Amino acid sequence: MSTVDILFYLLSAFAIVSATMVLISKNSIHSVLWLILVFFAISGHYILLNAQFLAIVNIIVYAGAIMVLFLFVIMLMNIKKDAEPQKQLLVKLTGVIAGGSLLTLLIAVVKQTIQIQGKQVLLKEGSIGLIHPLGKALFSDYVIPFEISSVLFLSAMVGAVIIGKK
Amino acid sequence: MSIQYYIILCLTLFSIGVVGVLTRRNAIIVFMCIELMLNAVNLLLVAFSKMYHGAALQSAANTTVGIDAQIFVFFIMVVAAAEVSVGLAIIVMMYRNTHSVDINFLNRLKN
Numbered sequence: 001m002s003t004v005d006i007l008f009y010l011l012s013a014f015a016i017v018s019a020t021m022v023l024i025s026k027n028s029i030h031s032v033l034w035l036i037l038v039f040f041a042i043s044g045h046y047i048l049l050n051a052q053f054l055a056i057v058n059i060i061v062y063a064g065a066i067m068v069l070f071l072f073v074i075m076l077m078n079i080k081k082d083a084e085p086q087k088q089l090l091v092k093l094t095g096v097i098a099g100g101s102l103l104t105l106l107i108a109v110v111k112q113t114i115q116i117q118g119k120q121v122l123l124k125e126g127s128i129g130l131i132h133p134l135g136k137a138l139f140s141d142y143v144i145p146f147e148i149s150s151v152l153f154l155s156a157m158v159g160a161v162i163i164g165k166k
Numbered sequence: 167m168s169i170q171y172y173i174i175l176c177l178t179l180f181s182i183g184v185v186g187v188l189t190r191r192n193a194i195i196v197f198m199c200i201e202l203m204l205n206a207v208n209l210l211l212v213a214f215s216k217m218y219h220g221a222a223l224q225s226a227a228n229t230t231v232g233i234d235a236q237i238f239v240f241f242i243m244v245v246a247a248a249e250v251s252v253g254l255a256i257i258v259m260m261y262r263n264t265h266s267v268d269i270n271f272l273n274r275l276k277n
Binding site for chain 2: 074
């Protein structure tokens with residue numbers, strides 16, 4: 001078992017445990033903090049896959065900006081802990097069973113698919129995740145979607161302000 | 167590392183997100199679970215991109231096969247940031263009107 005394998009298993013276990021803690025935390029702020037840990041684990045996976053640009057963007061955009069937005073909203077609302085609504089136990093159990101069935105079914109499908117049997121993921125090598133090739137592709141082939149996304153941001157900003165104002 | 171491990175990891179994260187959406191009633195937690203599902207898909211896209219890149223590297227030395235998936239992930243992050251700002255604004259508006267973030271309030275959207 002090489003170092004990369006050990007890192008993969010460690011990061012995976014870390015991500016799954018943190019994601020489970022997002023669900024079972026009673027306090028919303030704790031959920032946000034656990035979700036930030038999930039994002040850090042996923043960034044670690046990106047680094048393991050040598051997608052360095054995405055790892056940094058994931059930390060800056062998700063763990064930095066989006067999660068701070070969530071924290072702001074939760075602290076703004078000042079929700080009392082005991083007032084948080086809970087679903088009935090039967091509904092919760094049904095949800096867990098449904099999600100578990102989905103997972104089991106999909107894993108069974110993945111195990112039997114012949115197209116991906118024996119395919120290997122290139123870890124810690126390959127240069128497509130670095131800034132230089134990504135920037136070249138982004139500003140040559142994908143420059144129009146890139147510019148359109150700035151319009152999307154502008155419209156999202158205007159929408160958020162209008163919704164929040166009234 | 168085999169691609170199947172990555173697929174199973176991403177499926178597990180996605181299913182945890184699905185379970186969260188189905189079992190919680192706090193709108194913010196439901197929203198966070200949707201973010202979790204988005205991130206699982208992002209990780210899977212990057213893993214597949216590296217899978218195809220590794221296969222293409224054996225025939226050509228400086229190929230950029232698989233770079234599209236990483237750009238898709240970048241755009242998904244862009245769209246997610248825009249979506250979160252609007253979604254949180256809607257949740258704040260809902261909280262102002264009802265003084266709770268109970269998602270069951272939304273089952274009668276009229277009035």
